[in-house]
Every structure is written in C-alpha cells, then in structure tokens.
Amino acid sequence: MSESATDKNKLDKYEQHYFSSYDHFGIHEEMLKDTSRTLSYRNAMYRNKDAFKGKIVLDVGCGTGILSMFAVKAGAKHVYSVDMSSIITRAREIVDLNGFSDKITLLQGKLEDIQLPVDSVDIIISEWMGYFLLYESMLDTVLYARDRYLVKGGLILPDKCQMYIAGIEDGQYKEEKIHFWEDVYGFDYSPFIKTAMEEPLVDTVNEQALVTNGYKFFEFDINTVTKEELSFSRPFELQALGHELCHAYIVYWDAVFPGKEKVVLATGPKNQYTHWKQTVFYMDQVLDLKTGDKIVGEIVAKPSTINPREYDIDLTWDLKTQAGDASREQKGEYKYFLR
Numbered sequence: 001m002s003e004s005a006t007d008k009n010k011l012d013k014y015e016q017h018y019f020s021s022y023d024h025f026g027i028h029e030e031m032l033k034d035t036s037r038t039l040s041y042r043n044a045m046y047r048n049k050d051a052f053k054g055k056i057v058l059d060v061g062c063g064t065g066i067l068s069m070f071a072v073k074a075g076a077k078h079v080y081s082v083d084m085s086s087i088i089t090r091a092r093e094i095v096d097l098n099g100f101s102d103k104i105t106l107l108q109g110k111l112e113d114i115q116l117p118v119d120s121v122d123i124i125i126s127e128w129m130g131y132f133l134l135y136e137s138m139l140d141t142v143l144y145a146r147d148r149y150l151v152k153g154g155l156i157l158p159d160k161c162q163m164y165i166a167g168i169e170d171g172q173y174k175e176e177k178i179h180f181w182e183d184v185y186g187f188d189y190s191p192f193i194k195t196a197m198e199e200p201l202v203d204t205v206n207e208q209a210l211v212t213n214g215y216k217f218f219e220f221d222i223n224t225v226t227k228e229e230l231s232f233s234r235p236f237e238l239q240a241l242g243h244e245l246c247h248a249y250i251v252y253w254d255a256v257f258p259g260k261e262k263v264v265l266a267t268g269p270k271n272q273y274t275h276w277k278q279t280v281f282y283m284d285q286v287l288d289l290k291t292g293d294k295i296v297g298e299i300v301a302k303p304s305t306i307n308p309r310e311y312d313i314d315l316t317w318d319l320k321t322q323a324g325d326a327s328r329e330q331k332g333e334y335k336y337f338l339r
Helices: 003-023 025-033 035-046 066-073 087-097 139-149 171-182 191-198
Strands: 056-060 078-083 104-108 121-126 150-157 160-168 201-203 215-221 232-239 244-257 263-266 278-289 294-303 311-320 331-336
Touching (some): 025 035, 035 066, 035 244, 066 078, 066 087, 066 121, 078 087, 087 104, 160 278, 171 191, 171 244, 171 278, 215 232, 278 311, 278 331
Parallel strands (some): 056 078, 056 121, 078 104
Antiparallel strands (some): 160 215, 201 278, 232 294, 244 278, 294 311, 311 331
C-alpha cells in the first residue's frame, strides 16, 4: 500500500472515530446539561429575533436538534440540520415530537459530501468548539459552510473567538499526577513521568489557583478567518499577582455571538462551569513568582499532520523577575505532538 493511501486510511479512521463518538447518548446529555453552553445559544437567538425572522438557517453538527428548535422558536422560516452521527435518528424523533417537522429538515452525512436542498442560507449556527477551542473541533466544516452556502452579509453564531492563557498554582495535583510514578507500591515507575507530563489535562481550575493575570493571545473572526490562519504563533506576557508558585499554564476561551444584544460564552476559571473546562499544561519546573515579575513567552499551535482534528502545541516561557533575581529566573518549553 502506498504511503498516501496509508495516510488516507488513517485519516478515515480518525474521522470515523470522531463522528462515532457522537453516536452515544451520554455526550449529548452532558452538552445539554451544560447550561452555560446551551443557554448562550438560546439567548443569542431569542434576544435577537429580528435577525432570525423569516430566515433560512443551517445548523452544522446539529446533534439532538436543540439549536435548530431554538432557531425556529426565534422566528426562522426553515432550518436545515446536518449531522454525520447516528444521533440524527433521535433528532428526527425529537423534532417530530415537538411539532417542528415542517420547519426543520434533518440530513445525515458530512456537509462537505452532501447537497443541501437550497443554494444559500441566511444564518449558520454551530456548536463546533472543542477543548483548547480548536482541538477536535468542527470549525473546518463551518468555514466550508460559510464559503459554500452563506449569503453575503449573513450571520454566523458564534462569530468571534478569543483564547487566553494564565499561570496557576497546582502543586498538590501535580504531586499526585507526576510524583506518583516515582514510587508505585515500592517500585520505580519514573519512565511514565515523561508520558504524564506530555499529555495536556482537561480539568476545572478554581479561580483561587490563578497566580497571574489572563492574557488574550489569539482571536479571530469566523466571518473572515481562513484555515491557514488557524495555525498560529503568538506571544504572551503574564503578570504575577503576588508571591506564589506557578506549576502550570491553563488555556481557556470566549465565543462571542453577533446581534444587538451581545452574548458571550466564556470558559475561564472565573466563569460558570462548562463541559470544556480548561486545558492545563504542567511545566517540568516550578516558577517562584513575586509581585512585579512577568512571564514572557510564545505559544505555537497547528493541526497535527497525523490527525488534523488534533493540534500540536509548543509553549515556551521566560520568567523575568522585577528584582533581577537570577536564582528565580527560568526558561522552559512544553511540547505536545501527536505521534
């Protein structure tokens, strides 16, 4: 088998795994019970009904159909709802049961592979976001839908995204996660430490764990962004909040909805819980911070060549102390690459 054929088979396997993960009831239950997520979409539509009245809407990755039904309740003329996973069978039952069959057309398949019954739509809605915003997201499909179907001046919900980084104190958990491997029932399992450190953690971080400010390092407009621009290299600068130890960095994001009444879905540690939580990157060192210190660094992220739905991440930093204390100044690097 040729190398290109092998690569295609791998990509097909990743795609199949991605979509089949949404076949299961549990993941949809988790998303529906995420009130920050679900109510942000509902509020964005219900508070801007003038924008939806009489409009044709495309729901990309419709899942159980909740956003499609919100769109109809907000005044949409018709909604075309597309999903690859078999959950769309349940969505058809739900749409029919709630009396929306004449307003919502459900189509199973990859949007890129099917033909909508209409040439254009006025609004695209999609809950495409993944961990680290872009990890295992459906944004590529949303951009395809934008370029193929959205009328000039049409709306995308949400349409703007902002990513943030901050430093946290998390010594106890790092001890449990990393140093556990140094003594496992009396045996040295330290080769696992490298593996444990390489994998980002998705977890809820308490606001009290923050030891720096949050820094917005990347933002984009879904109306205009290209796939190429989603590979990025951005600097950041974090200010120490006091005399604290810093064990890890977290990344979180905001999604902003268009309309006269702005709605923001925020996933930071100061905001209400979401199922996206925060993405945690543990350093192989501990930074001893004092007021006035700053951490300057760079975060580089790009889709993996192995599986484009996953991201390779390279994070570098340099602690610069206000007092010029060389004993506390450290540089470091964190790399996550899919293998």
